[in-house]
Amino acid sequence: MQVSHSRDIANFYVVGINYKKTDAAIRGLFAINPSQYEQLLSHGKSAQLNDLFVLSTCNRTEVYGFADHAHDFMALLCKETNGDLEQFKQIAYSKSGEDAIRHLYQVGTGLDSQILGDYEIVGQIRNAAKFAKQHQSLGGFLERLVNSVVQVSKLIKNETSLSSGTVSVAFAAVRLLENRVPGIKDKKIVLLGVGKIGRNTAKNMVDYLGTSNITLVNRTAAAAEEFASAHGLQHAPIEELDPVLQAADVVLVATNSPQPTVLARHFENTSPKFVIDLSIPFNVEEKVRDLDHVELVNVDELSKVQDETLQMRQHEVPKAISMIDEHMQEFLYWYRMRKHAVVLKAVKDKLTEIHSKEIQQQKNSAGFQLEDIEEVSSRIIQKMINLMAGKVRRDTEKSDQYIALINDIFEAGVNQE
Structure with a gap:
């Protein structure tokens, strides 16, 4: 089923509550057990919200995924729990885009935990994502993001003292x-x-x-x-x-x-x-x-x-944040390249289409000879140029940008000043 919302990073959300603004009794109203989780994923698919996972622990309940609005996830969560939607809106937080991504990194590495450096939370994230994947509700973006969070969590645990002492x-x-x-x-x-x-x-x-x-x-x-x-x-x-x-x-x-x-x-x-x-x-x-x-x-x-290790763990926070920044940038680079790959494939398909049509037209012409291939190639190149020129003519406000970009991509070396 196709979803109505865009998979652009701007439509990636986290909504939730945690220990910072709610006590354990209130968090209990919005906690999700496995049967509720399964129902939530099923209802999510019906509402075209089929790329998400839910993290429900003693310290937080959060929904991560793609939607048109944060409210979509709030309503979905409250439909399956004992809590009230209006109450949830008052106490919940919502982040989108890169802020939501960074939040998951901080949660997964124990920086956002009630006990600093909690090393159990990353396993809970991994299990929550696995459950969503088993129910066909986890897309490639989220799976890749969770894997990145797991990797940096292991690195921080092995190379810093953030997870020493009482951390669970x-x-x-x-x-x-x-x-x-x-x-x-x-x-x-x-x-x-x-x-x-x-x-x-x-x-x-x-x-x-x-x-x-x-x-x-x-x-x-x-x-x-x-x-x-x-x-x-x-x-x-x-x-x-x-x-x-x-x-x-x-x-x-x-x-x-x-x-x-x-x-x-x-x-x-x-x-x-x-x-x-x-x-x-x-x-x-x-x-x-x-x-x-x-x-x-x-x-x-x-x-x-x-x-007695709390102060030492706090001193490790800047090092952990630096490691998160590095992995997050690697993830965002993957995301951008993934988007570019889609565009480049579409360009390749368009060029292949032009090439095939031109070759076929010439083959159907009377007296076509193999030595005519140079002329055919010239026509194909001209059609590609015509496509770009037509776009530049139609969008005059951006014409200079387009020409500069084409000049740069093909390394034409033309001085436009």
């Missing part, structure tokens, strides 16, 4: 447990949800806290069992969630449910708990915060966890 929500959770829960190695820990954030959190607890006293609970039991077996942990079926939570000292929730999965009733008449909700939207019921014996921390509070 999963690792921030571990640092918080280390500082706030005495004797963490001896505590009973329950991790609900073994998606990417859950798995990373579990690995960090094993590696940095030196504990394996972790019980995994997941809606798909096989996923929890497989991960637990590979890392020497325990697992329990979702049907045993109530007693498992009651027995726990620490609960980490990394599920991807549209509704809370951990409720206040799970902690009635239990021992004290330390609960971390890593989910957007929140998957721990807000009433849990009212329980005197339970301490609840969400992703916004967690993202305030800093460490």
